[in-house]
Amino acid sequence: MLYSIEEFYSILPFIILSTGILISVLIEMYSSKSEKILPWFSIIIFSAAGFYSLLTVNSMSVIMQGMLQTGGIPNIFHFVFNFGAAITCLLSVDYIKKYGAFFGEYYILIQISVLGMMCMAGAKDLFMIFIGLEVMSVSFYALAGMNRKRLNANEASLKYFLLGAFATGFVVYGIALIYGAAHSTSIDVITASFPAMSGNVIFLAGVLLFLIGFSFKIAAFPFHMWVPDVYQGSATTIAGLFSTGGKAAAFSAIIASLAPLFAGSVHVFMPYLAVISVLSMLFGSIVAISQNNIKRMLAYSSIAHAGYMIIGLAAGNHAGIAGIVFYLTAYTFMNLGAFGIVSLIEGNGETNLDLNSYAGLSEKNPMLALLLSVFMFALAGLPPFAGFFGKYYVFISAVKGNITWLAIVGVISSAISVYFYIRIVVLMYFRDSQSGFTIKNSSAGMLAVIISFMLVILLGIIPGSVINLISSFLN
Amino acid sequence: MHVPIEYFLVLSAFMFITGVAGVLTRRNAIVIFMSVELMLNSANLTLVTFSSYIGNPVGQLFVFFVMTVAAAEAAVGLAIIIALFRNKQTMNVDEINILKW
Numbered sequence: 001m002l003y004s005i006e007e008f009y010s011i012l013p014f015i016i017l018s019t020g021i022l023i024s025v026l027i028e029m030y031s032s033k034s035e036k037i038l039p040w041f042s043i044i045i046f047s048a049a050g051f052y053s054l055l056t057v058n059s060m061s062v063i064m065q066g067m068l069q070t071g072g073i074p075n076i077f078h079f080v081f082n083f084g085a086a087i088t089c090l091l092s093v094d095y096i097k098k099y100g101a102f103f104g105e106y107y108i109l110i111q112i113s114v115l116g117m118m119c120m121a122g123a124k125d126l127f128m129i130f131i132g133l134e135v136m137s138v139s140f141y142a143l144a145g146m147n148r149k150r151l152n153a154n155e156a157s158l159k160y161f162l163l164g165a166f167a168t169g170f171v172v173y174g175i176a177l178i179y180g181a182a183h184s185t186s187i188d189v190i191t192a193s194f195p196a197m198s199g200n201v202i203f204l205a206g207v208l209l210f211l212i213g214f215s216f217k218i219a220a221f222p223f224h225m226w227v228p229d230v231y232q233g234s235a236t237t238i239a240g241l242f243s244t245g246g247k248a249a250a251f252s253a254i255i256a257s258l259a260p261l262f263a264g265s266v267h268v269f270m271p272y273l274a275v276i277s278v279l280s281m282l283f284g285s286i287v288a289i290s291q292n293n294i295k296r297m298l299a300y301s302s303i304a305h306a307g308y309m310i311i312g313l314a315a316g317n318h319a320g321i322a323g324i325v326f327y328l329t330a331y332t333f334m335n336l337g338a339f340g341i342v343s344l345i346e347g348n349g350e351t352n353l354d355l356n357s358y359a360g361l362s363e364k365n366p367m368l369a370l371l372l373s374v375f376m377f378a379l380a381g382l383p384p385f386a387g388f389f390g391k392y393y394v395f396i397s398a399v400k401g402n403i404t405w406l407a408i409v410g411v412i413s414s415a416i417s418v419y420f421y422i423r424i425v426v427l428m429y430f431r432d433s434q435s436g437f438t439i440k441n442s443s444a445g446m447l448a449v450i451i452s453f454m455l456v457i458l459l460g461i462i463p464g465s466v467i468n469l470i471s472s473f474l475n
Numbered sequence: 476m477h478v479p480i481e482y483f484l485v486l487s488a489f490m491f492i493t494g495v496a497g498v499l500t501r502r503n504a505i506v507i508f509m510s511v512e513l514m515l516n517s518a519n520l521t522l523v524t525f526s527s528y529i530g531n532p533v534g535q536l537f538v539f540f541v542m543t544v545a546a547a548e549a550a551v552g553l554a555i556i557i558a559l560f561r562n563k564q565t566m567n568v569d570e571i572n573i574l575k576w
Contacts, residue, residue: 127540134544141551145558154559155571161552162507162568166498168548169514172541173491176518176534180484180525185533 007063009056010070013049013078017115020045024108034104035096039444042089042107046114050082057469066186068122069256072473073325077121077252083455084245084332085114087340090448091237094440095343099235099350101146101153109146110241113139117249123256126175126185133171133217136249137164140242144234152350156233163216163226171213177206191260204268207258211269217250219243220310221279224303228291231299236346239295240339243302244332251309251328255321262316273314274406280307281413288420293353294342297420298335301379304417305331311410312394315401318474323397325470327390330459334378334387337452341372344445347437358424360433367446368439369428371453378456380421381414386459393467483524490517504556504566508549515545 008015024041028034053075060071089107096102112135119132141164145157175185181203182190197203216223231239262269284304291297309327312320345361345368346352362369378385391414398407459466490513497510519538526534560566 127537130537130544131540134547138544138547138551141548141555145555148558149562151559151562154555154562157555158504158559158568158571161548161555162498162504162511165508165511165548165552166495166514168544169491169494169511169518172515172518173521175537176521176525179522179534179537180529183529183531185537 006061010059010061010063011068012056013053013082014115014118016045016049016052017082017111017118020049021108021111021115024104024111028104028108035102038104038107039089039093042111043086045111046082046086046089050079050086053078053082060473062124066188067125067128068119069124070122073255073321073470074118074122074252076325076329076470076473077248078118080248080329080332081114081117081121081245084248084336085110085241087333087336087448087452088237088241088245090451091240091336091340091343091445092235093444094442095237095346095445096146096235098346098348098440099147100150101235103146106143106146109139109143113143113241114245117245117252120249121252121256123253124187126178126187126190126257129253129257130172130175132249133253134168136246137168137217140164140246143238144230144242146235146238150350152233153235156230159226159233160230163223167213167216167223169213170209170216174206174208174210174213177202177209179206181206187257190257194261198268207261207269208272211254211258211272214250214254215276218247218254218306218309219280219303220276220306221283221303222276224280224283224306227303228296228299231302232293232295236295236339236343239299240336240343243298243339244335247302247306248328248332251324254313255324259316259321262313262320263318267316270314270316270403273310274403277307277310277314277406278409280304280310281410282307282416285413285417285420288417291420292355294355294358294424295339295353297355298338298342301417301420302335304413305335305379307413308391308394308410311398311403311406314406315394315397315403317397317401318471319400320394320397321474322467322470323390323393326393326459326463326467329466330378330386330390330456333452333455333459334375334385337449337456338372338375338379340445340449340452341368341375344368344442344449345439347440352435352437355424355427356434357437359427359431361428364433365439368449371449372428373425374453374456376421376424378460380418382418384460386456386463389460389463389467393463480524480528483520487517487520487524490514490520502567502569504559504568504571507568508552508556512545512549515541 116135123129141161288300312324378387395407494514522534
């Protein structure tokens with residue numbers, strides 16, 4: 001099959017990443033210092049793919065015989081995944097020595113998972129969604145248990161694996177039913193036959209099962225039980241990747257496949273989405289208050305954030321989809337920043353993870369305390385940081401979509417969540433330190449945190465132009 | 476005379492529900508994993524049924540992808556279970572509870 005050179009340029013990010021994976025495997029096989037080379041090699045690969053996607057964001061095309069879509073929203077997601085993964089690699093340079101998983105495979109698995117995420121974001125066919133989802137999930141199961149000597153990590157990866165495979169079962173059965181009703185796996189064909197099938201039980205059951213499967217992956221309320229355990233048990237940097245890249249990829253797949261369905265005049269899935277959204281927001285925000293471990297607290301906060309994002313899906317209009325994309329971009333960088341600082345403060349053998357370890361941080365390390373405060377304010381959704389605009393766009397879309405009550409619940413839940421975010425800031429600035437641990441310097445980790453900080457500030461300064469760019473692709 | 480399509484769909488739905496019930500009620504990690512495989516196979520049966528009744532080969536192609544992915548998942552999953560068994564000498568998910576479940 002001959003492809004045109006334009007198609008080649010469109011899939012260049014995929015080619016860069018795939019080539020990078022193969023070369024990384026060779027480096028891992030033949031070099032004795034692969035653990036030192038691979039992080040920097042991965043960062044180069046991710047930056048190349050990420051910047052290339054961002055530069056070609058305006059060249060829209062459907063390639064690979066209608067399997068993949070590039071340009072527009074998928075390219076924005078590619079940028080988010082690649083940059084998120086690059087920041088994760090930068091954080092891991094010093095962290096995985098502390099954690100006891102100093103293997104080169106770690107970086108190769110991150111690269112493979114990003115390739116899977118990119119397949120999901122650009123999918124034009126249910127095949128691509130399924131393959132992308134599995135490529136991402138299987139590397140995540142292995143990444144969660146990277147330190148196989150540690151029981152916590154074993155347990156986290158077992159839980160992630162069992163529940164992730166369970167969710168895959170739902171997704172595959174949903175795809176089978178959708179295929180049976182629509183007679184095709186192509187998303188364009190399925191979209192075209194939506195109006196005719198709005199009363200077809202097999203089709204609706206299929207979409208519902210598909211959504212339930214993805215609710216596991218985005219960590220929405222009734223399907224959230226793996227989240228805190230997996231984040232606590234796995235490496236902190238990896239937990240950061242799970243909560244940002246994994247969540248963004250699952251949302252990108254829902255947007256790629258089902259957004260036209262939600263935009264229809266008869267939005268049959270609105271009640272389901274509204275219910276899981278309300279439950280996730282309130283459950284996440286309230287349970288996070290009672291957590292003592294900062295990784296568990298961030299896990300519950302990530303459940304609440306999934307709830308806010310689902311508001312955009314429930315609204316179903318273009319404003320909602322654009323709001324989710326902006327929110328995910330902002331959330332990726334602020335959450336990676338927060339997890340990054342947790343990984344810098346964490347000591348050998350997963351110590352210093354209690355909230356009390358953060359008491360008096362402003363005296364010990366004013367820089368880290370300042371950065372963590374900014375990330376906490378951004379996660380809480382206080383202006384002028386990126387998190388505020390993410391929430392703002394999503395809530396506005398709910399008002400436009402005539403589900404104002406959902407936006408009101410969202411605002412109430414944000415108000416509750418301010419308590420546990422600000423509690424950390426109060427601990428850092430107004431309490432005295434109780435434990436005398438020292439924070440190991442890591443210039444690579446510091447650089448990663450500062451890059452995320454600058455992106456969070458940047459998205460807070462120019463939210464208008466970013467949201468205009470995203471909206472221009474939807475019309 | 477053909478077997479009606481409903482027979483296959485009911486069988487696969489039954490298999491799927493058996494798999495879900497197995498995941499939710501059984502406590503041995505390997506049995507849970509087998510139940511998940513049952514869910515995937517029920518999806519395969521549905522895909523083949525639709526494919527044959529619609530007269531469109533895409534569904535059967537999809538089954539190959541599902542089987543490949545199931546094999547990859549089994550490889551990683553069993554490795555995870557073995558790593559856990561080395562550390563803890565148990566398969567029972569109720570006893571795997573250092574982290575709050």
